[in-house]
Amino acid sequence: MTTIAHPTSLLDGLNEDQQKAVVTTEGPVLVVAGPGSGKTRVLTHRIAFLIQERGIRPESILAVTFTNKAAREMKDRIARLIGDGAADGLVMGTFHALGVRFLRQNPGVVADRLNLLPNFLIYDTADQLELAKRSVVAIGLDPKQLAPRRVLSRISAAKSLLVGPDEFGREVETYDDEVIARVYREYERALRSANAVDFDDLLALPIRLFDEAPAVLERYQDRFQYLMVDEYQDTNRVQYVLVSALAMKHRNLFVVGDPDQSIYAWRQADIRNILDFEKDYLDATRIHLELNYRSTGRIVDAADRVIRENTQRIDRRLRTPNEEGVPLIVRELADGQHEAQFVVNEIRRAVKTHGRSADDFAVMYRTTAQSRVLEEAFRTSDIAYRIVGGVRFYERKEVKDVLAVLRLLHNPADNLSLERVIDNFPLGRGIGPKALDAIRDWSSQHRRFLIDGFLALVPGPHADEPAPALSGQARAAASKLGTVLATLREQVGSLALAELFDAIVERTGYQATFDHDSEEEMQRWANLLELRADLERYDLVEPAEALATYLEQVALIADVDSLPDGSAGQVTLITLHSAKGLEFPIVFITGVEEGLLPISRAVEAEFSDPLPLEEERRLFYVGITRAQKVLYLTYAANRMSYGRYQSGVASRFLAAIPQENVRASTRSANRSQNGAGSPRLQDRARGTLGSRLTWESEPPSREAAPPPRAAVEHVPGQRVFHAKFGEGVIAEVNARHGDPELAVDFARHGRKRLLASLANLDVVE
DNA sequence: GAATGCATGGTTTTT
DNA sequence: CCATGCATTC
Numbered sequence: 001m002t003t004i005a006h007p008t009s010l011l012d013g014l015n016e017d018q019q020k021a022v023v024t025t026e027g028p029v030l031v032v033a034g035p036g037s038g039k040t041r042v043l044t045h046r047i048a049f050l051i052q053e054r055g056i057r058p059e060s061i062l063a064v065t066f067t068n069k070a071a072r073e074m075k076d077r078i079a080r081l082i083g084d085g086a087a088d089g090l091v092m093g094t095f096h097a098l099g100v101r102f103l104r105q106n107p108g109v110v111a112d113r114l115n116l117l118p119n120f121l122i123y124d125t126a127d128q129l130e131l132a133k134r135s136v137v138a139i140g141l142d143p144k145q146l147a148p149r150r151v152l153s154r155i156s157a158a159k160s161l162l163v164g165p166d167e168f169g170r171e172v173e174t175y176d177d178e179v180i181a182r183v184y185r186e187y188e189r190a191l192r193s194a195n196a197v198d199f200d201d202l203l204a205l206p207i208r209l210f211d212e213a214p215a216v217l218e219r220y221q222d223r224f225q226y227l228m229v230d231e232y233q234d235t236n237r238v239q240y241v242l243v244s245a246l247a248m249k250h251r252n253l254f255v256v257g258d259p260d261q262s263i264y265a266w267r268q269a270d271i272r273n274i275l276d277f278e279k280d281y282l283d284a285t286r287i288h289l290e291l292n293y294r295s296t297g298r299i300v301d302a303a304d305r306v307i308r309e310n311t312q313r314i315d316r317r318l319r320t321p322n323e324e325g326v327p328l329i330v331r332e333l334a335d336g337q338h339e340a341q342f343v344v345n346e347i348r349r350a351v352k353t354h355g356r357s358a359d360d361f362a363v364m365y366r367t368t369a370q371s372r373v374l375e376e377a378f379r380t381s382d383i384a385y386r387i388v389g390g391v392r393f394y395e396r397k398e399v400k401d402v403l404a405v406l407r408l409l410h411n412p413a414d415n416l417s418l419e420r421v422i423d424n425f426p427l428g429r430g431i432g433p434k435a436l437d438a439i440r441d442w443s444s445q446h447r448r449f450l451i452d453g454f455l456a457l458v459p460g461p462h463a464d465e466p467a468p469a470l471s472g473q474a475r476a477a478a479s480k481l482g483t484v485l486a487t488l489r490e491q492v493g494s495l496a497l498a499e500l501f502d503a504i505v506e507r508t509g510y511q512a513t514f515d516h517d518s519e520e521e522m523q524r525w526a527n528l529l530e531l532r533a534d535l536e537r538y539d540l541v542e543p544a545e546a547l548a549t550y551l552e553q554v555a556l557i558a559d560v561d562s563l564p565d566g567s568a569g570q571v572t573l574i575t576l577h578s579a580k581g582l583e584f585p586i587v588f589i590t591g592v593e594e595g596l597l598p599i600s601r602a603v604e605a606e607f608s609d610p611l612p613l614e615e616e617r618r619l620f621y622v623g624i625t626r627a628q629k630v631l632y633l634t635y636a637a638n639r640m641s642y643g644r645y646q647s648g649v650a651s652r653f654l655a656a657i658p659q660e661n662v663r664a665s666t667r668s669a670n671r672s673q674n675g676a677g678s679p680r681l682q683d684r685a686r687g688t689l690g691s692r693l694t695w696e697s698e699p700p701s702r703e704a705a706p707p708p709r710a711a712v713e714h715v716p717g718q719r720v721f722h723a724k725f726g727e728g729v730i731a732e733v734n735a736r737h738g739d740p741e742l743a744v745d746f747a748r749h750g751r752k753r754l755l756a757s758l759a760n761l762d763v764v765e
Numbered sequence: 766g767a768a769t770g771c772a773t774g775g776t777t778t779t780t
Numbered sequence: 781c782c783a784t785g786c787a788t789t790c
Contacts, residue, residue, distance in 0.1 A: 066780085067780080068780095094780065095780075096780050097780095125779080125780095144785095149775095199779090199780055200780095202780085203780090263778075264778080264779080266777080266778065266779095267778080267779065267780085366777070366778075367776055367777055367778075368776075368777085368778085369776055369777090369781095372781090389779085429766080429767090430766080432766065556780075557780095558779075558780060559779075559780095575777090575778065575779090576778080577777090577778045577779070578778090578779080596777090599776090599777050599778085600777090601777070602777085615778095616777095619778080640781075641776085641781085642774090642775075642776090642781065642782090643781035643782085644781085766790105767789100767790090768788100768789085768790085769787100769788085769789080769790100770786100770787085770788080770789100771785100771786090771787080771788100772784100772785085772786085772787100773783100773784085773785085773786100774782100774783095774784090774785105775781105775782090775783090775784100
């Protein structure tokens with residue numbers, strides 16, 4: 001082949017192992033790729049290589065990624081390698097997107113065998129929870145006794161293991177199992193009667209589809225000659241079965257993963273999938289990518305030392321050709337607020353003095369709850385930031401409300417959405433439980449959808465048809481709702497989505513409920529306008545298809561998917577889980593404390609089951625290895641949880657990091673750096689004399705609490721930070737009595753008058 | 766049927 | 781702390 005004499009540009013700049021991974025196109029291949037070892041590069045170059053050098057048609061290639069964002073970026077990179085359009089037809093996406101695709105492409109079989117009509121909806125986590133709750137009630141149990149959340153996680157786990165309600169029922173061991181089996185059965189029934197699927201179904205139903213119609217599977221097996229799966233260590237049983245089935249014919253299965261980055265065992269991810277790959281495929285080629293090109297020597301070394309403590313791993317050493325870099329910065333802060341302010345200050349300093357851009361930074365944390373305090377600090381600062389996850393846009397009440405109407409219009413079987421509309425829209429007023437029961441009776445009697453009961457009450461040509469037994473006010477209210485829904489339904493397919501949005505918020509009276517004088521409600525309305533803008537992007541889509549396309553896109557969107565691919569000039573606030581696969585020049589990992597990282601549940605289980613603790617350590621490892629240049633590790637001596645301060649200690653994980661790689665500083669070092677030494681005794685005396693008011697936001701533990709300090713020279717114009725009020729600017733200083741009284745303008749709380757000795761202000765900058 | 770107020774329990778992590 | 785759910789009241 002000519003490619004040997006003239007090495008193709010697709011191999012340029014790749015090391016020997018990476019090249020091998022690219023050119024080994026035939027047969028099963030396992031790539032064990034450490035963090036920063038260029039696996040995305042290998043994947044993109046390999047796909048480009050298959051198309052350009054091996055002449056494989058793009059539509060014969062299937063690549064599964066962990067997020068839509070990863071898919072998008074890889075497609076872009078491939079286009080850059082071999083030109084726009086050269087990879088058209090390549091199928092690349094998440095497992096869930098792939099699952100939907102299989103279901104959508106086979107509407108006949110899906111309807112006949114799986115009982116799903118083509119307009120089926122994908123229920124999100126909140127919908128699932130609601131459905132689980134109703135299922136608990138439906139079988140005559142109390143959701144307070146049997147937490148829907150727990151039931152749901154059991155159901156989800158079962159589905160991930162391809163265990164249906166029947167099999168689950170057959171294998172019950174305890175009474176608890178038995179009850180859950182009954183809920184599971186009801187949950188499935190309700191889901192199907194709503195013509196809906198949940199996330200787990202997107203993976204499990206394609207497998208049932210293939211079982212029911214082997215010809216369909218064969219078609220895909222024939223088509224996808226080359227399969228690639230990224231993040232293989234985080235696949236679960238269903239995903240494993242799906243991949244195995246698809247790859248069975250051509251056996252060109254290329255999987256990439258890193259057992260040390262397996263962080264989804266709680267989601268039924270099974271690390272054995274990657275560990276046993278060579279048992280499943282005896283002729284597999286194994287390639288190791290161990291050279292880390294991402295991080296400095298000190299960061300790589302720290303990561304290596306940390307992960308080395310795990311027992312459940314293949315021994316290997318992470319190395320880097322990169323320079324040693326600067327030491328890691330480990331810092332203890334007084335509490336969560338100070339931790340957040342420290343992060344903000346460090347970022348501001350680096351931006352000002354080192355010319356860093358905000359998007360060079362990521363702030364990571366274990367639990368989403370931690371993002372609150374961080375956000376507060378960023379909000380009162382002048383630094384642009386972005387939170388990945390948290391309260392998801394599509395989960396906001398007002399957004400879900402309008403989406404419920406859209407979903408109902410698309411899928412009239414969606415009773416959950418209909419009831420949401422009744423509960424939350426002005427139009428639903430006057431329709432109470434009694435009226436709803438009557439309509440429900442009618443619908444089951446006539447074997448019609450619930451929504452049809454409302455439509456049957458609409459005055460007009462069908463007035464002679466049987467209608468639900470309602471009278472008076474309830475009838476009038478239901479009829480009115482029916483009329484609006486009927487009108488809206490007629491407009492689906494002809495109106496553009498944004499216009500449909502307008503019709504909805506207007507005709508249902510929803511828009512009128514927003515109070516213009518309430519800042520909060522105007523924010524909600526702004527959210528809806530954002531939704532409207534989102535809908536406008538579908539103007540180019542065929543109106544008949546637009547609604548279906550939009551709803552599907554909404555359902556499958558992940559938190560990180562909304563992260564712009566390029567730079568946005570914002571600091572990224574993100575959970576450690578979501579950060580997997582990303583990289584940033586400067587990373588802060590916050591809350592590196594016992595109970596948080598590792599999370600308390602893992603600590604509690606430690607002696608009976610060490611695996612969760614090891615997963616926590618892998619999570620920390622994932623976080624460390626996101627950093628390219630600078631890594632900060634912070635923890636707080638006191639942290640607020642459930643409204644109370646609890647004192648904390650540094651995470652055991654920190655102990656593994658060699659001291660010579662660290663520039664540590666204790667809280668007191670941190671303090672004295674802030675100017676003046678600390679005349680603690682005096683101040684403490686004054687502090688106890690002072691009113692409780694100024695102390696209320698301080699940790700109750702006097703020992704652990706930072707002593708108040710004075711002697712910091714305060715001047716007007718100075719930017720300061722207060723644990724409770726956030727950032728502010730000093731407006732006046734009145735020093736008549738030795739202990740200066742300050743007037744501070746806080747961004748969020750307006751002007752406050754504080755005594756310098758008690759306010760415990762940190763000077764910003 | 767809606768508005769208000771109190772009690773309760775919950776935070777791991779996400780497609 | 782907070783969000784949710786239930787009870788009380790009108």
